[in-house]
Amino acid sequence: MARDLLLEVGAEEIPASFIGPALDDLKRVLTERMAEARLKHGDVRVFGTPRRLAVLVRDVADAGEDIxxxxxxxxxxxxxxxxxxxxxxxxxxxxxxxxxxxxxxxxxxxxxxxxxxxxxxKGRPAADILQEALHTAVHSVNFRKSMRWADVDVAFARPVQWLVALLGGDVLPVVFGDVKSGRVTYGHRFLAPGAIELKAPADYEAALEKAHVVADIAKRRAQLVEKLASAAKAAGGRLMEDEALVDQVTNLVELPSPVVGTFEERHLDLPPEVLVQEMKSHQRYFSLTDASGKLLPKFIAVSNTPVRDEKLSLRGYERVLRSRLADGRFFFDEDRKTPLADRVEKLGRVVWQGQLGTYLEKVERFRSLAMWLAQQAGRAGEGATIERASTLAKADLVTGMVGEFPELQGVMGREYARAGGEPEPVALAIFEHYLPRGAEDALPTQDAGALIGIADRLDSLCGIFAIGKAPTGAADPFALRRACIAIIRLVLGRGYRFKLSAAVDEALRLLGPKIANVKRKAGEPAPREQVLEFFRGRLKALWGEQHRTDVVEAVLAAGFDDLVAAQKRLEALSLIVGRADFQPLAVAFKRVANIVEKQGKDVKGGSINPQKLVDEPERHLHTAFTQARNTVTGLVQADDFAGALREITGLKPAVDTFFDKVMVMAEDKELRENRIRLLTEIGALFNQVADFSKIQAETSAAA
Amino acid sequence: MYFQDLIFTLQKHWADQGCISPQPYDLEVGAGTMAPYTFLRALGPEPWNVAYVQPTRRPADGRFGENPNRLFQHHQFQVILKPAPKNVQALYLDSLRKVGIDPMAHDLRFVEDDWESPTLGAWGLGWEVWCDGMEVTQFTYFQQCGGFDCKPVSAELTYGLERLCMYLQNVENVFDIEWVKGVKYREVFHPNEVEMSKYALHESDPQMLFALFEAYEKECKRLTERQLPLPAYDYALKCSHTFNLLDARGAISVTERANFIKRVRDNARLCAEGYLQMRERLGYPLLKTPWTVGEQPPVLEGKPASDYWKTVQLNKPVEKKEKAEVARGA
Incomplete structure (x- = not known):
């Protein structure tokens, strides 16, 4: 008869962010072990609170299957x-x-x-299999940081207090550190402090619910969201959306009990970002706004205990916030006494990266680079704003407020620039040069911030690669992947046309003295090549989300120096590769590419001699090609890649006839070389859009 | 509850559990952790259970007695339980009940906090304990001290006495705390705050302090070589405080700062090692006592601390490998 299995690891308060990953580990190891032992089972559920990690497996077979x-x-x-x-x-x-x-x-x-x-x-008995599986599971949870306690040699996020291991009504013996498994669990620390004896795994959730613990994370989160919404409504406001904060608070409590508090209205003249940050980063309070999105002088704190008298605990919550806001106001007032421009010099004492120098040096480099980019991208008119905003871009790093809340970098720069009477576009650019801060974040609305942002990130990218600290595997301490993707999004989003390779050269030139004496490992490509290769990798990943990988490869192989053009080529090509008549075209393209690749290198450069084209099909192809080339050149210049592709595909009949009737590898050397030259030039024409040889022929037609 | 009643209540609570109550260590320290009652005693296999008040000096926090929350010198109530009892959280919560914080009336929470002291080569994991959103205690399980693994693991509880008392007395300014009936914190400590802040932030003589740092550092090294880790550690503490004074005066640049911290840490390490050798020479006398606090769990998996320390190599040949490489390169 099938029985249920329960594993619960009871611990002292586990950090909120550790709970999800730890449950994944427990569930994965346990199900893997059961699968290896051919032990059949039903539904697997996990439960987690700060004080417990649990897995419940329904209907576990009595033994593994015989084979x-x-x-x-x-x-x-x-x-x-x-x-x-x-x-x-x-x-x-x-x-x-x-x-x-x-x-x-x-x-x-x-x-x-x-x-x-x-x-x-023979399949082994379930109890044998599970005893080992549970032992392995509790011993193989990986925490970002773990600790030992007492005399034990094992480590966990925080000391383990109890273990429940039940198969049906029976305890499975498991030992972890100084704890032996049993059938006793505990409820809410204060509301239900006594031991709870579990008769069977299926009783788990209800028993805890009775003991004031909502063990199911999704359920607890839903309760929290609902209670927050009604608390906000009762307080006459709207909850400021913050999914990450909801997730965090869900795992800080076993039973969420929101309470609404207030703070002094006079603080509302602080920048809203400062108020929100003060409430959330230390205190994990939720902010409230009115219907128009303006902050209200109110907050919601979430208690773990539904206390006897809310007023008493609110006194504490409000008091802490009062002293935090007083600090914030102090920083805001103090910081504004020194104009941002006067702080720039101090950046000369803040190291950005040991080998690459101080923030002041970095600012000077990316200011030049941003000016250069503005020239190249036809935004030279923004020069004055870019110059001023670059100079001030990092000055807020040495303010008291950003020292306290690093998350407010850029926001404070903008506020202090405004307070110091800088032109609004400069203030905005200081904030916007940090955008986008993540995959979901918006792009800058103006050119100055966008170009400074590209320059700042390109300087980081080139500098770090040049000193040999490029990201490896999961290690990317300077967040260069994110920086690279941000550059791509900025260039494409704002449609900047410049040569990426030239920008990389310029960035490396500006880094010059810092990287001149770096020794490279034998056989390691130059930083320029590494950086461009890194861009290729990011483009592949980014575009691969929406386009066929081989089509992306084909476009990248034909170059991505002009990112905007590369994306347009990709879009044009993606549209036609899916069509039924593309398949034969691809074959023709490939034949051209193959011959050029194999024979082209033996042929000296030089142009086609039209007099030497003897056969009708090759004369015809040459005429068609010459016409097409003229049109394609114009279309490419006008960014009409769909048109260019149409023109190119129009060559297919001429190419086919050529291959059918003409012997490329003629005995006569001159004849042969002339034909190869013709094909080489045709290949070069195709290559203005993509390297068609990279496109996979679809072996099996879609049904 | 008056300030001193808070101290007495905590003292009594922990004494009742079996802790001894040493008096504050009589040197300047930046945290209760630095007193030898904590830093050195957390090392090695012997039990150690103490609860004491430690006046704590943080020159950079000096605000001339003008800030309602920040002080040049405040008081920590420091508890070390080694090994950490199984029920240490419960014992701690009882102490809060005794000072009048009822968990059914307040939101008490253990919120993740990692502790690290770069000057001591020490780190641990634990929580800051929140009472209605306010941090009232730092709760840490020591993992390393002076670069050595802590085994058994100690629990360290650090109550910020002023902050806790402000909450209990419902006052917004530290100087308004009533020390005893009719006498406020202001009367006892305000002039001290004013003068100490003036000294640390404006009047100290950096040249003299740099010279003292050098001298203390040298003396600490010399004493560790003479197998006198206890006086050596006093000089390590003097180094640390001198560094704090220089730091508050703004006399140490950002780049030099890391180097000064390393110099203090290197000495702390030497003292830790010397202390471990001394306890080994003495045969770990406290292991022979029946001294425990709280519930002690059995050792089911892992080695008992006394066995573990037999495997620790003291007097490690330090950085020999690096030297050999230099020689080869030269």
């Missing part, structure tokens, strides 16, 4: 001697399986005939 396996022994040749009598090897094999030689069979394998036996492998 019959074929076991191979010695080869037939080695198993019997000349007289046909079994050898020692054969007897040993039979003995090992507790059989006699005459009960053995024979099996044909690729290597010849072998003695074999069909052996039944």
């Amino acid at each position: 019959v396996k074929e076991v191979l022994g010695p080869s037939a040749k080695a198993a019997f001697d000349a007289q046909g009598k079994p050898t020692k090897a054969a007897e040993k094999f039979a003995e090992g399986l507790k059989l006699t030689v005459d009960k053995l069979g024979r099996s044909q394998t690729a290597k010849g005939e072998y003695l074999s036996a069909r052996v039944e492998e």
